[in-house]
Amino acid sequence: MSLDIGVGLPTTGRGPDRTLLGDVREHAVLAEELGLESVWAADHLIPAAPILDSTIALAAAAGATRRVRLGFGVMVLAMRPLAWAAKQLGTLQHVSGGRVLLGVGTGGVPHGTAGWEAAGVPFAERGPRTDAALGALPGLLAGEPTVLPHEPGAPKITLAPAAAVPPILIGGNGPAALRRAAAYGDGWFPSVITPEALAAGVARLRRLAAERGRARPTVTVGIPAALGGGRGGRAAVAEALSRGYGVPLEQALEIPLAGDRHEAAERLAEYARAGAERAVLMTDLPDWRHHYERVAEVNALLNP
Template identity: 35%
Template sequence: MTFFPDTAVPPGRLAVGVVLPSRAVRRAQRLGLAAAARHAEQAGLDLVSHRHRPAPGEPPPDAAAALAAVAAATDHITVVSEACAPRLPSPDRTAEQLAGLQRIAHGRLVLGVGADSGPTPRAAAGIPYEPHGPYDLCSPHNPYDPYDPYDPHDPYDPYDLHVPYDPHDPHEERERRTDAVLRLLPRMLAGERVPPPYAYGPGCAPAAPAAAVRVPPVWIAGGTHAAVRRAALLGDGWFPSPAPAAEVAEGTVHLAELTAALGRKPPVVAVGAVAALGTEPGLPGRADIAAGLAEAHGAPAGRYAEVPVTGGAREAAERLHSYCGAGVSRVLVGFAGGDWRRQVELLAEVRDLVR
């Protein structure tokens, strides 16, 4: 089996996956990345995701090498590249990396496109970095929403890759590059030699992989208006991770309205969750997990109260199943503590109840 289509997930049911352990967890529990991916597959989970964010003080990981190791170690589980930033490398390098990963995964790759990558990779790509603050999912007052594709007077026109842009606006720069690469991916991965988009400036080489491969599904990560619109325009999936079910439902309605206006099929909706399953001593409780999420995202303390997944298999399944009413068909779970292998085995029991 390769990547399963959305029709493989019946309405009202969920495909369940896991976020692979961080470098710190792998070191503490003597667990290799490939071994973790195999364990998730053997437990019966549907997806496995690799998160590219380094821990404080650690060098950025080689995301392509890590994904290649995960894909090579598994046979049928879907491999999700979470929070990839295709705008940062040149288009030809992006196409080459994705084509190689898709071959190794035998068509099981999903490309997650994130909203932020930090100052180090941006500096390497020549893009200014300005950190942004917290935002509310689909808030009409979100100040970090960089463009409106339905406003003909907006200076950022996502429908034209070859218009002049302001190189001194970091938000406009990174959004242009992201959309440019996403628009070109189908042609690049089909083996076509395409001119570089205007956003990459002169001197950028035409892009095409050595041989054609199937374009991986693209999941747009983020809860901003811009992320929802990009998912409607260019994505195969929307990944607002993590968020309460009510907020996801609001975004899903907006997404459906936009795709209907564009004449596109609505993208799949995947959501992230944070779990501490079972009764293992020392596991964090719901309040602790919610407080940690709020602190990490700079959000009010109560915003994530409904997000944590805890307890036994049935309790956890009920919590995850609440997302079905929000239009969600896939969930990727990260663990807040405990033995990672055991948490995966417990999550597989939850999967059997919701799948």
């Protein structure tokens, strides 16, 4: 059973000292050399820990690589002026040779409201603004005359050069994300979710897409990983999930990917059977090189 495997780039301050744990270019090159499918950058303006700008980080990764795909995991699109976001995404498509995977999310409560206040965007409007942005973004990227959302009386604008619209993957686990994925997305991108919950979401997604006469969106799942960290690593990741996302600890203990390569491969196969076509493995462990190498071993078992 095949499953595309991606890894998170070290773009977020982690660990006790909240320092950035690695060079984006070095890690993107390693992921490519190890045969992994994609690398992913987290996105926010003012989260609890330091974070690099996702677009610039992925541009650096693009310049250092030739094959590996470049994913936003996920871009908080509604926080940005849409025309500028489209210009940056189109440019990244050009300089990378069309390797972008555009995850889009609304920026949930765990990240706080400080970034929204700094950007001058009401936090309470993030859902409707995301819908409006998703409706207009493909036209902007394709170089079509487009009216910007929230400016109904303004003239249409056309961005040039046009760029291929990347696959749009809607982040989030709840009903709003499923609705958005069925209405606007090429894919659904839930994270911190069990295979059982994923299977239920995929079934719901298929119904919603069929009601709209759309093909079923693909499914990418984000999974915290502690490969090589043993039981202690799994427990530490679960505790962080419970604190940061409000997941009950008993449930959180079921989520992290841990154990040896065979155990990890079988757990990922459960996600594949639940409907996932791609898994993005994220870690807080300090040894990123070792983590990537362990992920590559699991990838070899899943995709011989």
